Amino acid sequence: MAPTTPSDVDVPPTLIERVQDFVGEHKQAVLITAAAITALAAGGAIYYASSSSSGSGTAPGSPTSKSKKKKSKGGKGKKEKEKGAFGSDDGPILEERKLKEKKPDVEEAKDGEDYERMSNDQLLALPTEERTKIAAVFKAKGNTAYQARAFPHAAELYTRAIQISPKPEPVFYSNRAACYVNMSPPKHDLVVQDCDAALKLDHKYVKALNRRAMALEGLGRLEEALRDFTAATILDKFQNQSTANAVERVLKTLATEEAKKVLDGREPRLPSYTFISAYFAAFRPRTYPSLPENPSQGDETLQLGLKALEAADYPHAVSFINEAIEQGISNNEGKAEAYNLRGTFKFLMGEIPGAKEDLEKSLELLPSFTQSLVKLASVHMEQGDPQSAFTSFANAEELNANDPDIWYHRGQVLFIMSDFEKASEEYKKSLELDPNFVFSHIQLAVAKYKMGDVGASMAGFRRALREFPNRSEPSNYYGELLLDQGRFEEAVEKFERAIELEKAKSPASPNVLPLVNKGLALYQWKQDIAAAERCCNEALRIDDECEAAVATLAQLSLQQGKNEEALKLFERQSELARSEVELVNALTYLQATKAQVQFMNNYPDMAAQLSQMAGSMMMG
Numbered sequence: 001m002a003p004t005t006p007s008d009v010d011v012p013p014t015l016i017e018r019v020q021d022f023v024g025e026h027k028q029a030v031l032i033t034a035a036a037i038t039a040l041a042a043g044g045a046i047y048y049a050s051s052s053s054s055g056s057g058t059a060p061g062s063p064t065s066k067s068k069k070k071k072s073k074g075g076k077g078k079k080e081k082e083k084g085a086f087g088s089d090d091g092p093i094l095e096e097r098k099l100k101e102k103k104p105d106v107e108e109a110k111d112g113e114d115y116e117r118m119s120n121d122q123l124l125a126l127p128t129e130e131r132t133k134i135a136a137v138f139k140a141k142g143n144t145a146y147q148a149r150a151f152p153h154a155a156e157l158y159t160r161a162i163q164i165s166p167k168p169e170p171v172f173y174s175n176r177a178a179c180y181v182n183m184s185p186p187k188h189d190l191v192v193q194d195c196d197a198a199l200k201l202d203h204k205y206v207k208a209l210n211r212r213a214m215a216l217e218g219l220g221r222l223e224e225a226l227r228d229f230t231a232a233t234i235l236d237k238f239q240n241q242s243t244a245n246a247v248e249r250v251l252k253t254l255a256t257e258e259a260k261k262v263l264d265g266r267e268p269r270l271p272s273y274t275f276i277s278a279y280f281a282a283f284r285p286r287t288y289p290s291l292p293e294n295p296s297q298g299d300e301t302l303q304l305g306l307k308a309l310e311a312a313d314y315p316h317a318v319s320f321i322n323e324a325i326e327q328g329i330s331n332n333e334g335k336a337e338a339y340n341l342r343g344t345f346k347f348l349m350g351e352i353p354g355a356k357e358d359l360e361k362s363l364e365l366l367p368s369f370t371q372s373l374v375k376l377a378s379v380h381m382e383q384g385d386p387q388s389a390f391t392s393f394a395n396a397e398e399l400n401a402n403d404p405d406i407w408y409h410r411g412q413v414l415f416i417m418s419d420f421e422k423a424s425e426e427y428k429k430s431l432e433l434d435p436n437f438v439f440s441h442i443q444l445a446v447a448k449y450k451m452g453d454v455g456a457s458m459a460g461f462r463r464a465l466r467e468f469p470n471r472s473e474p475s476n477y478y479g480e481l482l483l484d485q486g487r488f489e490e491a492v493e494k495f496e497r498a499i500e501l502e503k504a505k506s507p508a509s510p511n512v513l514p515l516v517n518k519g520l521a522l523y524q525w526k527q528d529i530a531a532a533e534r535c536c537n538e539a540l541r542i543d544d545e546c547e548a549a550v551a552t553l554a555q556l557s558l559q560q561g562k563n564e565e566a567l568k569l570f571e572r573q574s575e576l577a578r579s580e581v582e583l584v585n586a587l588t589y590l591q592a593t594k595a596q597v598q599f600m601n602n603y604p605d606m607a608a609q610l611s612q613m614a615g616s617m618m619m620g
């Protein structure tokens with residue numbers, strides 16, 4: 001699977017992954033609060049599957065997904081043949097409901113054949129009690145026709161039951177809808193109309209909700225289908241696995257389709273400061289081209305871009321680099337650098353084809369530019385082409401085997417492919433060439449942790465803490481490792497130390513991820529939601545586009561039942577999402593929460609029951 005974030009960005013995706021994993025471990029309670037038990041678990045699974053193969057697990061303490069779907073407790077002696085597909089071989093089994101008045105035996109309706117021959121006017125002239133009995137006869141005959149797969153005739157019989165009954169039962173409409181489901185082609189519009197009628201008579205009629213949801217799905221009205229499947233899942237107390245699977249299916253389709261529309265209409269934009277900084281930090285510092293003796297205007301503009309980049313003023317850096325290329329740069333070294341950086345920013349903004357084009361231009365101008373080859377490998381991985389990625393690394397190694405960045409970033413690719421042993425060897429080679437790069441130490445320790453060698457991993461982090469006492473990363477990542485082991489107090493201490501070091505290094509714009517980590521740790525340790533929210537809000541005060549902070553606040557709101565607030569945060573997360581998979585993840589939660597809000601509006605009497613269920617599941 002293609003990576004969804006730059007394979008060299010260590011922190012932001014990892015943190016969001018951990019948020020999703022925590023939610024996954026508490027999925028039942030969260031989903032009751034959030035409307036669809038498997039829906040949100042599915043959202044977490046979608047994100048984890050993509051991010052774990054995209055380099056998101058490249059920081060210490062990245063947990064493996066522990067959430068497992070529970071087996072259905074459904075199947076109460078009656079098999080549901082209505083599994084979400086229209087026109088199944090057997091068709092759905094009809095639900096028999098007891099009428100309020102005594103239902104006559106078929107034997108009592110010895111003149112049932114005569115009833116069919118009578119006109120509706122004749123039948124409507126009969127007394128109310130007799131019409132009720134005759135309606136039940138038509139319904140019984142409809143069931144017989146249905147079992148014989150004579151769906152049009154069965155529908156006619158249910159229609160007559162509806163027409164002559166003084167007070168039609170919801171099951172009459174639902175059973176006729178089942179006939180329309182099984183006609184070829186299915187009559188989706190009529191299914192919706194009949195289920196509407198059944199639900200007006202009984203708004204908690206689960207079978208009608210499921211049938212209407214399937215019809216709406218068939219009509220492409222996915223938000224309405226999700227609304228009904230969600231309601232049916234909750235009303236069934238999460239016991240019907242077929243309905244739960246339908247929630248997951250519709251959510252995935254809806255979020256994927258919406259994500260494509262959003263991305264097609266979205267202007268490219270830079271991700272958060274935290275995200276970009278993490279990406280550039282994954283490359284060792286190097287000397288940029290100097291200004292030539294007789295500089296062109298493009299040469300001078302490029303220097304302005306490089307100075308902006310060194311100052312972490314990324315918006316101005318992008319602007320100056322683009323201008324420099326347009327104005328014209330006088331030498332190949334400068335041009336290659338400009339195309340390298342423009343390709344890098346395009347990559348960060350999700351413009352993958354443009355990034356590839358620029359990086360290839362950089363290499364045409366300066367074939368020995370190994371960093372462009374390394375970044376091109378990331379582009380190939382983003383496009384789902386690991387073979388080309390490794391070819392780029394091999395080309396870079398052939399040109400300059402002593403460039404430690406080659407070994408480190410190839411280790412990253414192997415890491416995201418879960419080949420931790422080979423990744424470890426790459427990190428070791430990177431350290432042999434340059435023992436002063438903190439991330440090689442960290443990643444080697446992470447790989448050891450993933451391989452199950454916890455002792456070596458912990459020793460590696462303690463060594464990194466000693467060798468890099470003024471860097472925040474060892475403390476932050478070691479804290480993640482401790483958090484994954486449930487050593488909460490020690491983890492919080494490490495996150496606080498990382499926060500101190502970040503403030504000392506960059507008071508105006510520190511890396512805010514240790515703050516978010518601390519919030520998560522306090523929540524998991526003490527269930528202190530207020531403290532977790534304070535940490536995330538402080539992170540957003542510093543970097544208002546930090547997706548990890550937004551995602552964490554959204555999940556915290558969700559677990560508190562603050563659905564309107566969670567909706568706004570998920571909308572914000574979708575705005576910040578860089579890639580399609582990240583956007584699908586945010587939209588999955590957004591749509592699931594919308595469905596829950598609709599459920600609470602439609603079934604306000606269920607609020608107390610849901611709260612009790614959520615509480616008992618959290619306690620369990």
